Amino acid sequence: MLTSNEQYLVEQLMAKEEFQSFQSLAESLNVSVRTIRNLLHRIQPFLTGNNLKVERKYGVGIRLTQIEETEENVNIIPFVDFSAIYRREVLKLLLLLNFRQKTSINKLAEQFYVSKNAIFLDLKIIEKELWIYNLCLERDHEGTKIKGKRKLIKRAIIDIVHQFGISILYENNKYISDNENILYSVLNPKFEQLIVEVLHDLKERYGYRFNFDFLQTLIIHLSVDILLFGKENKKQEEPKTAATAGEYFQMRIETALMINFSQRYNKERFQEYCTAFSFFEGKEGTNHSAAALLESFEDISGIELRDKDGLINELNQYLYQIELRQEYRIAVFHPMLNHFLSNYGAQFVALKLAHWNQPDLNVKMTDDEIAFELVYVLNHCYGNKRDFQVLVKLNASEELQRFVLQKLEKEFPLSSFHAEASLEYADMELAVTFSPDSNTAKSRNEIDLNNPKQLELLRERIAYQRAEKIVSAVEEQFDYQTFLLEVPDKKRKDDVLAMIKTIVLKQYPVSEQNWFDLIEEDKINPTFWIEKQAALLVLETEKVTRSSLLKFELPIQVRWRNNNELSRVRKVYFFLSKHVELEESTTLYKAIQFDRTIKKIIEEEENE
Structure with a gap:
């Protein structure tokens, strides 16, 4: 020990x-x-x-x-993951799943093969981590237990599974419950097979269609329900008749696992699960905010969605289901959330900003729910908007004009090209002249489609001027400032936030309560810009008269969320405003997305 x-x-x-x-x-x-x-x-x-x-x-x-394992060198403590971080998460999981009973410090020390002092230190850290879920530790001479609402306990459990995978439940089941029969029936991969089998039976008997995107969510919720409210029932009773899909679902689970749910368990819970996770095929959603949400997403991200009617209907159904889940207090788990943050970080942030621009949207979505929503969007046909206008001087037939413009738009997917016979009255962001012969293309404004060097020069000019356009928009709309923060070697997120808070409160009339609310929101639903290793904090406060965009550069990488290796950041974007408007969100998104290009242009201007 x-x-x-x-x-x-x-x-x-x-x-x-x-x-x-x-x-x-x-x-x-x-x-x-x-x-x-x-x-x-x-x-x-x-x-x-x-x-x-x-x-x-x-x-x-x-x-x-x-060191490599050999026959002489076998792990003498195979069931203890000595990583203090992992052990602490398992300890937290034990307390969450046994929140109705107290566990003594001595028992915890024996289970985890550490000293009582180590357990005390772990509990202090766990107490701080539980605080963001409005949960607390209750301690006395009998032991320690977690106090709080069940829906918040499930939210905390889901976040642990996010970080370490659902295997953390299976691999550490011996710590989680004293009831071995229930324990090994539930925290076992075979439990998933049972759930899938029952769901297929529901389809045959009741015509019920389950949305299998939420299978892992359902497994987590049922596992917690059984561990909290399940009691052994070894008596084989005759099967009861079930009037609804929910009643049949519960009856099958109780029969297969030989358990009964206690009187304190909500009798309608299984039916609520069936309703919240059903597959709404061909039904109109009742919430009609999807169209406005998609318009905001297109404007912010620069993505153009095609044939949106079907997508709007799907999202309306999805938003309706979110309202149901929130009414039933059902938290959602997305098994690929970290993958989405890593590979589709730009689109994820754009969709989250789009939600901030919809005050009429009654549902407040978690990162998991936004990830599911993003699946609908990315599965739809889309392309990039052509937001840069180029005028081409072209004296030719309509057929040749059409051919030249099509080839240019294929070469430059973010630009829109227009043909005119003269450049005298050009009201475009860039004007060039088409030259069919590379020998006559002497000016930098003359291009030959068959000359790769000229096309590359044009590509550089367009990229440069598009970036300049973004820079001017940022400088015009925001109080755009950059701060270099020298962070201590410990690389703690709290140290970074304390420094940012000092700068912000000195320059802007932001109340302590506004800041407190922002940090609490960030702890539960942080926004990471994974591709750029950046984090985004948005603070809405009535005291700010002009929207401000601040960027804090960090000389080291900070772990922006405890134990999450994917959340290391080098930049923190801090946005203050009365309300996040669509135009501001669009500029904010582009400011982050094209940060490297902007930095390069600013450096070149300073050198000149």
Whole structure:
């Protein structure tokens, strides 16, 4: 069993992949360098048992590296993931799934093979993490338990599954419940097979169609329901008749797992699940905000959707289902949320900004729900809007004009080309002359479609002028400022936010309460710009008279959300306004999307 200092030293070594000096480790633990050396000697058996070794580099420091397993070197603690972060999440999961009963510190220390001091430290961190869900820890001489509403507990569980995958439930089931029969029936991959089988039976008996996009969500909710309200029932009772799909669903689950739900369980819960996750094929949605939402999305992202009628109907149905789920207090889990943030970060942020521009939209969507919505949009036929106008001087027949314009638009998908016989009255962002012979194309405004060099020069000019257009829009609409923040070596998000808060409150009349509300929203639904390694904070406050866009450059990468490796950022965009208008959202989106181009142009202008 590790002492608190030994445990903390392991955490410090695991937190960084690079070498750390003895002096920095001693300062972080508030002990001497000699004590660090003694601690390293004492934790050596623990490291060896977990296939780790200490790599030393003279004059630099030490770090942990993994060693290959051999027959002589078998992990002596195979069921304990020594990563303090992972262990803490499992501990949090245990408390969440057993929130109706208290668990003693001694029992937790025995289960996780750590000292009581290590458990105390974990509980302090867990208490802060639970606070954002309006959950709290209740402690007394009998033990510790979580206090709060069940819907908030499910939300916290879903966030854990986001970070570590649904396997965290299966791999750690021995910690989660004392009831082995229920435990191994539910936290088992075979439970999913049972759910799928029952859903197919519902289709045959009641004509019910389940939307299998929400299968993992349903499994998580049912698992929590059974662990919280399920009781063993070994008596084989005669099957009851079920009037609704929900009653049949519950009866099948109780019979298969040999359980009964307690009296405190909502009898309508299974029917609510069936309604909220049904497949609405061919039915008109009752919410009619989808058309305005898609228009905002197109304007912000620069994407042009084609044949939108079918998509609008699908989104109306989806928004209606969200209203149902919120009414039934059902949180949604998207198994590919991190994938969407990594690969479709631009479209994700554009869709989230579009939601901010819809005050009439009554539903407040989580990141998971926006990810499902984005699937509908990306599955639809779309292309990029041609937002840059180019005039081409072309004296030729209509057939040749059509041929030249089609080829130019194929080469330049973001530009729209128009043919005229003269450039005298050109009211376009760029004007060029078509030259069919490269030998006569002497001016930079003359282009030959068969000359790759001239096409490349034109491509550079268009890209440059499009970026200039964005720069002027940003400077005209926003108070655009850039700050370089020197962040401490600990790379903590709280340190960055504290620095940003100091700058913002000095320059703008923002209340502490507005700031507090913003940070709470960011903790639950953060917006990351993954491709650019940036984060976006939007603060709406009545005290700001002019919208402001601030950019904070960070010399290091900050973990913007605890334990989430995908959320490291180097820039933080901070937007203040009374209300996020569509035009502002569009400019804000482009400012982030074309940040590198803008930076390059500004540097060139400064050099001139």
